[in-house]
Amino acid sequence: MRTIDWNDENETLIMVDQTLLPIDYRMIACDNIGSLCEAIQSLRVRGAPALGAAGGFGIALAASRSSVDSMETLLDELKAAGDTIKSTRPTAVNLAWGVDRVLDAARDAYDTDGIRKIVLQEAKAIADEDVELNKRLGAHGAALLNDGDTVLTHCNAGRMACVDWGTALGVIRSAVEMGKDISVIACETRPLNQGGRITAWELMQDKIPVTLITDSMSGHVMRQGLVDSVIVGADRITQDAVFNKIGTYTHSVMAKEHGVPFCVAAPVSTFDFERMEDEVEIELREGDELRFMAGKQIAPLDVQVYNPAFDATPMENVTAIITENGVFTPPFLLDEVRFLL
Amino acid sequence: MRTIDWNDENETLIMVDQTLLPIDYRMIACDNIGSLCEAIQSLRVRGAPALGAAGGFGIALAASRSSVDSMETLLDELKAAGDTIKSTRPTAVNLAWGVDRVLDAARDAYDTDGIRKIVLQEAKAIADEDVELNKRLGAHGAALLNDGDTVLTHCNAGRMACVDWGTALGVIRSAVEMGKDISVIACETRPLNQGGRITAWELMQDKIPVTLITDSMSGHVMRQGLVDSVIVGADRITQDAVFNKIGTYTHSVMAKEHGVPFCVAAPVSTFDFERMEDEVEIELREGDELRFMAGKQIAPLDVQVYNPAFDATPMENVTAIITENGVFTPPFLLDEVRFLL
Numbered sequence: 153m154r155t156i157d158w159n160d161e162n163e164t165l166i167m168v169d170q171t172l173l174p175i176d177y178r179m180i181a182c183d184n185i186g187s188l189c190e191a192i193q194s195l196r197v198r199g200a201p202a203l204g205a206a207g208g209f210g211i212a213l214a215a216s217r218s219s220v221d222s223m224e225t226l227l228d229e230l231k232a233a234g235d236t237i238k239s240t241r242p243t244a245v246n247l248a249w250g251v252d253r254v255l256d257a258a259r260d261a262y263d264t265d266g267i268r269k270i271v272l273q274e275a276k277a278i279a280d281e282d283v284e285l286n287k288r289l290g291a292h293g294a295a296l297l298n299d300g301d302t303v304l305t306h307c308n309a310g311r312m313a314c315v316d317w318g319t320a321l322g323v324i325r326s327a328v329e330m331g332k333d334i335s336v337i338a339c340e341t342r343p344l345n346q347g348g349r350i351t352a353w354e355l356m357q358d359k360i361p362v363t364l365i366t367d368s369m370s371g372h373v374m375r376q377g378l379v380d381s382v383i384v385g386a387d388r389i390t391q392d393a394v395f396n397k398i399g400t401y402t403h404s405v406m407a408k409e410h411g412v413p414f415c416v417a418a419p420v421s422t423f424d425f426e427r428m429e430d431e432v433e434i435e436l437r438e439g440d441e442l443r444f445m446a447g448k449q450i451a452p453l454d455v456q457v458y459n460p461a462f463d464a465t466p467m468e469n470v471t472a473i474i475t476e477n478g479v480f481t482p483p484f485l486l487d488e489v490r491f492l493l
Numbered sequence: 494m495r496t497i498d499w500n501d502e503n504e505t506l507i508m509v510d511q512t513l514l515p516i517d518y519r520m521i522a523c524d525n526i527g528s529l530c531e532a533i534q535s536l537r538v539r540g541a542p543a544l545g546a547a548g549g550f551g552i553a554l555a556a557s558r559s560s561v562d563s564m565e566t567l568l569d570e571l572k573a574a575g576d577t578i579k580s581t582r583p584t585a586v587n588l589a590w591g592v593d594r595v596l597d598a599a600r601d602a603y604d605t606d607g608i609r610k611i612v613l614q615e616a617k618a619i620a621d622e623d624v625e626l627n628k629r630l631g632a633h634g635a636a637l638l639n640d641g642d643t644v645l646t647h648c649n650a651g652r653m654a655c656v657d658w659g660t661a662l663g664v665i666r667s668a669v670e671m672g673k674d675i676s677v678i679a680c681e682t683r684p685l686n687q688g689g690r691i692t693a694w695e696l697m698q699d700k701i702p703v704t705l706i707t708d709s710m711s712g713h714v715m716r717q718g719l720v721d722s723v724i725v726g727a728d729r730i731t732q733d734a735v736f737n738k739i740g741t742y743t744h745s746v747m748a749k750e751h752g753v754p755f756c757v758a759a760p761v762s763t764f765d766f767e768r769m770e771d772e773v774e775i776e777l778r779e780g781d782e783l784r785f786m787a788g789k790q791i792a793p794l795d796v797q798v799y800n801p802a803f804d805a806t807p808m809e810n811v812t813a814i815i816t817e818n819g820v821f822t823p824p825f826l827l828d829e830v831r832f833l834l
Contacts, residue, residue, distance in 0.1 A: 174793040306709075337799075340783060340792070342683060342707035348783065348792035356793055363797045364783055366683035367709035368647075368740025372804040375742065399709025401716065405750050406743060442681060442689065442705055448787030451681070451689035452515040452697055456704045458678075463713040 154316045156205045163216045165209045169196045174353035192240040199313025200246040201282045207250025208275035210237045215268045226264050279315045285476045286317035290326030293474035297327040301380040304337040307397035308346040309385025310354045319417040320383045335361040343441040367399050374410040382407045386418035393429035393464040404469035413471040420475045435461040495657045497546045504557045506550045510537045515694035533581040540654025541587040542623045548591025549616035551578045556609045567605050620656045626817045627658035631667030634815035638668040642721040645678040648738035649691040650726025660758040661724045676702040684782040708740050715751040723748045727759035734770035734805040745810035754812040761816045776802040
């Protein structure tokens with residue numbers, strides 16, 4: 153079952169409600185833009201590739217619900233729907249990318265029925281391509297893993313962050329599919345615990361052995377020789393650094409200290425090689441994410457909190473970047489990488 | 494107000510109930526051994542030095558509640574009470590140490606009234622000495638801090654782990670008392686969040702500026718140059734390593750990577766120089782500490798969990814050990830240190 157998909161029978165967008173994991177695995181259906189926007193804002197669907205598909209299917213949903221028969225009016229309606237969807241998470245580049253790709257495709261139609269067909273086709277293509285891309289990425293990465301390896305990962309770069317398969321977890325799934333025996337150490341990933349809530353759950357669903365640890369234990373497990381490689385996802389990759397979930401940098405230093413390969417699994421769409429680390433602003437999130445857990449107070453209500461969503465890992469700590477087009481090893485020759493993207 | 498103390502008026506042992514922090518600051522009274530044992534087991538009182546005082550006052554409590562007038566019978570009763578108290582946390586060396594020190598003192602008495610007086614005197618002496626010792630330790634450590642410094646700490650090595658003042662936080666308190674402007678970054682310290690629940694609360698009570706972060710952020714804040722030194726407590730110090738709350742080792746590697754001094758604040762009673770790291774077994778705690786938070790499920794119920802309570806930081810990562818007898822800088826000349834202890 154895909155994380156996000158289209159139901160042809162009743163023309164609705166269906167998705168796993170990730171806020172209920174791991175206690176409940178439930179598919180929800182969005183039958184209008186309002187419910188889709190609520191789902192994105194509440195993080196029922198999250199993860200860059202999954203949001204790209206959500207944006208695309210959102211336009212298809214708007215087209216299927218509109219009864220206008222003027223092409224111009226329909227295109228205007230779809231553009232307005234796209235703006236509404238994009239505004240739910242303005243910094244999510246993939247969400248806007250998915251919306252815009254489908255809107256662009258709509259221009260090739262000759263009538264309103266054509267628009268409705270094309271936008272759904274294009275949205276489905278985004279979803280299919282994401283799965284296909286992750287499988288290619290997974291195959292490239294799986295070649296780096298040995299039978300019997302234990303991989304440490306952080307946050308969730310799995311099926312639930314994508315349409316299916318996953319990036320970091322996709323590499324692990326591909327290795328397991330090749331017959332390799334792989335175990336995973338999942339860092340719980342404070343403050344929102346995507347590792348404990350989602351990664352651990354995903355791997356257990358697939359019967360891939362997983363052990364949950366606190367983020368602070370990564371040094372201890374590596375010092376004991378329990379980790380063969382670290383594989384994480386990425387939110388953005390500049391010329392000099394990998395931006396990923398807060399805590400990733402600490403794991404990269406621990407890997408360097410213990411001679412453990414530190415690998416990043418991300419599609420080439422994550423590359424932002426026009427920028428350097430110091431040109432990227434790191435999102436600061438609400439302090440209440442550390443003051444409360446599952447609705448319960450766990451720190452003084454008025455304590456000052458520093459809560460960056462991401463950190464930057466300098467490229468010298470990165471052993472390899474696994475993409476759908478192959479494995480890159482820093483330092484990059486920029487012109488060479490551009491050619492391959 | 495001390496974390497643990499004796500109420501002369503009604504001859505009860507009073508203590509802060511630390512399980513209620515930071516939501517509620519409440520003193521509870523133990524008027525018999527049963528309620529004291531419950532308080533120790535439920536972690537209402539915790540921290541090695543505080544448990545030493547709890548053990549000592551426990552014997553005083555047993556003596557005050559006994560009405561026997563035979564010295565031999567009374568000493569037997571106290572020994573039995575001591576065994577009951579020690580069995581609540583068999584690995585807590587300070588708890589047993591406090592019990593035994595007071596039982597030993599009781600042998601100097603000439604009658605049952607003498608026993609009752611002496612055991613209370615000795616228990617109060619343990620508590621007084623702990624405060625005095627922490628103040629001396631604090632003064633030695635404060636000399637290492639500069640005006641304007643930001644100190645990163647892990648877990649709670651503060652007033653709440655001791656009778657008063659604290660070890661790592663005692664150094665900070667002493668520096669502030671000397672007029673230095675010190676800010677603290679407190680790591681929340683998963684899985685039991687003593688940093689978020691207790692350290693942050695303690696420092697806010699004293700109006701010492703504190704910022705709460707997740708444990709995984711320590712690398713990110715050090716890379717940004719926000720940390721001038723790391724100060725942590727210790728549970729045991731062998732010839733080659735410092736045992737402290739899980740996560741400490743990771744912070745020590747981050748400090749080394751960024752050229753930040755990594756200091757350990759602990760009384761000499763923490764030294765166990767007869768042993769090497771590999772002779773010490775690390776306590777493994779229940780997996781539910783990662784599966785639940787404040788009573789709410791936060792990971793799959795049946796996920797495998799690895800939950801060591803402590804880790805070992807090799808001595809080469811330690812810049813200084815701050816004790817009540819002065820500051821030691823590894824590598825130690827063992828004979829020299831033995832002389833100073």
